[in-house]
Amino acid sequence: MSCNKEEVVQGRVVHVVEETKQQQQQQQQQQAASEVSEEEARALEDAQREKEAGNELYGLGRTLEAVDHYDKAVELLAPFAEHKKAELAVYYSNRAACHLVLSNYEACVADCDEALKLQPEYVKALLRRAQANEHLGKSKEALPDFKKVTELDASMQVAQAAVRRLEPIVKAQQEKEMAEMLGKLKDVGNTLLGKIGLSIDNFKMEQDPNTGSYNIRFEQNKPA
Numbered sequence: 001m002s003c004n005k006e007e008v009v010q011g012r013v014v015h016v017v018e019e020t021k022q023q024q025q026q027q028q029q030q031q032a033a034s035e036v037s038e039e040e041a042r043a044l045e046d047a048q049r050e051k052e053a054g055n056e057l058y059g060l061g062r063t064l065e066a067v068d069h070y071d072k073a074v075e076l077l078a079p080f081a082e083h084k085k086a087e088l089a090v091y092y093s094n095r096a097a098c099h100l101v102l103s104n105y106e107a108c109v110a111d112c113d114e115a116l117k118l119q120p121e122y123v124k125a126l127l128r129r130a131q132a133n134e135h136l137g138k139s140k141e142a143l144p145d146f147k148k149v150t151e152l153d154a155s156m157q158v159a160q161a162a163v164r165r166l167e168p169i170v171k172a173q174q175e176k177e178m179a180e181m182l183g184k185l186k187d188v189g190n191t192l193l194g195k196i197g198l199s200i201d202n203f204k205m206e207q208d209p210n211t212g213s214y215n216i217r218f219e220q221n222k223p224a
Helices: 002-059 063-080 085-101 105-118 123-135 139-152 157-196
Strands: 203-207 214-218
Touching (some): 002 063, 002 085, 063 085, 085 105, 085 123, 105 123, 123 139, 123 157
Antiparallel strands (some): 203 214
């Protein structure tokens, strides 16, 4: 009987020790979370201050100086990106605006890419990336972004004008690329088909007016 009492007492002691450990772990986790939260709040406050300074300098036309402040804002908040996506996206997009003004188009695209990873439908970042890509001669990359901007903000006239401007350019580029590709394929095809007395001319490509897809029809050589 005394043995059973000892076992009960030991069991209670073990239970108390385990509860104490759990409480200590919870307290440590809460303390760590509190410290991170405070650090994050300080970082956000400092980053916002840098952003405001950048905005003021940008408005004054002191673009290079503005970039320095946006750099600091990004650096301060980047460690907390998971919880501060919206704010960090703004910093990247604002720095992208500076790069656009400074004709640093590739840097502009890179910053817009980062902003859009955080906020995929961020209109300003989409617009700036589209404008930078157009300056880089990348009309095919610019057009989808301009179209997306018009979908998200129908009042964005600059994007609407860009869509009208770029659509015929992109179409012409695509047709040129298609013609070049078909020309290369035709040369290869004629080389291979020539061995059996045929050529690419035996195969006629016809576009379906309803679907826009293409069908290939074979035509036998006419006797001489």
